[in-house]
Amino acid sequence: MFVRTVYATGDPALLDSALRALNSQGHDLLEERPGYRGAGVFVDRELGKLLTVSWWESEEAQVNSDEVMRERRPALLEPFAASVAVEHYRVAVFHALPRPVVGGGLRVARLEFDPRDADLLADTFHATALPRLETVPGLARTALLLDHERGRGIAGTVFTDRHTLAASRAALCAIRRSGTAKARATVVALEEFEVVHADAHTM
Template structure:
């Protein structure tokens, strides 16, 4: 399973316009493409930052969709009021676990880190054996995933919770777990973000 993420710096006041466009036009168009297995959009209403994710059944399907997706991405950028361009990245979905679907008002914590190619393999094993068993016990847990780029050594984990209050309540436990894991991996944390799940129609199968 493969993932394409698009990071856009939009304008906070335009977040709802961007979400409406994704729901009504972009998602139907993307989901009709061969190999597409869903789409989601995370938003930060304070900063205007947005991360759109599309999931694909194979790397070939993801690559084949690139040209058709590009004009849709342009429209989303305009709707979000972005003037600084976008950052597009492709990932392999390494771990996916879903306890239940994210309800309205759900939020997620994303942890971005990097190391070398060996770090990626170790991160996958540690996520399965150490991280996932602990975070799924946290109150309000919905789902978790780990995406990797084996070539560059980049990794991003996402943990979704029912509410922002649940995200807040899990910060201390998540930070302690994150510090332990990063220390054992010898990786570097690039960023930790907490974002609203504005749109979620991903149908990636369980990969735990």
């Protein structure tokens, strides 16, 4: 599985216009692309941040969709977006529990690591972090996305509601601390978002 993320920032007052466009025209555009396996839309309404994540069954499907989405994205995000960053990742770990996610919260830890340690990071997340994450109340989904060449990654955890997201902060801090130490990775940013939409399916 492969993922494309789009990270946009802008005027919080204009965020809803971008959400309406993404949930209508944007959704239809993605559904038409071969190999599409779902998407997520996440927002920070207070600061004016928008994160979208689209899932693809192969790198070829992701690349083939890039040209179309590159042309249409500016119109979808106007007039909200003042800055837009697009990145591509390979899915190293994806784990979903049968719990609701819409209206919940997403925590994103952005990671940096030596590219030679990519397998170590994936193995550590799967064998060490994941079993501990499953014991945290309210966890609905978790994923590890890696850019092996650049040595960058995203560890995402989705919780069923904002209360359990907030209540999990201490537990996840402990999991990150031990996991990144073992995997020789560094957390370079930590963010939280509201879940607007999430329907990734890996099977």
